[in-house]
Amino acid sequence: MPQATDTALILANLGTPAAPTAPAVAAYLDEFLSDPRVVQLPRWLWRPLLRRVILPRRSPVVAEKYAEIWLPGGSPLAVHTRALAQAVQQRLPDWRVEHAMRYGAPSLADTLQRLRMDDVRRVRVLPLYPQYSTTTTASVADAVAAHGSGMQVELLHDYHADAGWAAAVAASIRAHWDAHGRGERLLLSFHGIPQRLVDRGDPYATQCEGSARAIADALGIAREEIVLTYQSRFGRERWLQPYTMPTLQQLARDGVRRIDVACPGFAVDCLETLEEIAMQNAEAFQQAGGQALRYIPCLNADAAHAGALASLAQRDAGWR
């Protein structure tokens, strides 16, 4: 078990553009989509396609989406990740708690370097992905392996069925029900990944299922009362199904009027929750005949979230 002061905890998140502008989004997507953990096409084919076709077309469109959700303090993902790290720091006064991004700033490389300069010897890296995926968690592991030399660095694999985390998610759903009444359905939407990766052994889908079960248990409802879907498909190949948007549209056509949607695969709110779910999917649900999609925010810097992560950080099991 790590001891005081010479121990640090890094909360590692995906990263986000520095500004809601096409050049900043292009720089971010360039780094993100060049990661072979994320896109597995051969480099000679993918690099020119990305640089010449995808970034010029996609960046201005995506920049407008970021502009719609941008906060005074920056991108929501950055603002909430920072606040979460501060909340965890308060619960771990003997640790040094930092946050870092896999893509963009503050980078994992710079953060590890700063800790090394300050003679921190033990670092625990907690990827802010409750469910393990090769596309996310393993990519953080790659960066840590590349930049974590000279220190004892441990990484948490996942916390998809952690009781404290599931209880925090359940409490946020209950609070939403108390404030707004319970909708006719509860839908949990997770970020998708290509089905191909799951077929090759990525445990992500199994862990998303496990999370839904843990959240149902913590809510005291049956798993069957939850609809589980996958969002944010990128590219043309088959991703994990069922897809979020067509499922919502079908539910509306089937007569569901009010639906509650939470995104427990995202530790903090970001483009994929605030724009894709709370704006785009909410509109599609209404256009298909639904009355209201009520989005339940991510845990963000909630006390229960910070408490669950602080207790994970201190635990002996799960780190390697």
Ligand SMILES: C=CC1=C(C)c2cc3[nH]c(cc4nc(cc5[nH]c(cc1n2)c(C)c5CCC(=O)O)C(CCC(=O)O)=C4C)c(C)c3C=C
């Ligand atoms: C929560 C886990 C995530 C998994 C798994 C994941 C896989 C994955 N994502 C892409 C492509 C994109 N994702 C984008 C945004 C985005 N993705 C996650 C999380 C996961 N991605 C988050 C938290 C965000 C939001 C970032 C923010 O700034 O708010 C984007 C960028 C937006 C866009 O251009 O649409 C892309 C692209 C792939 C290809 C993939 C697995 C193969």
Ligand SMILES: [Fe+2]
């Ligand atoms: Fe993504």
Ligand SMILES: [Fe+2]
């Ligand atoms: Fe998206």
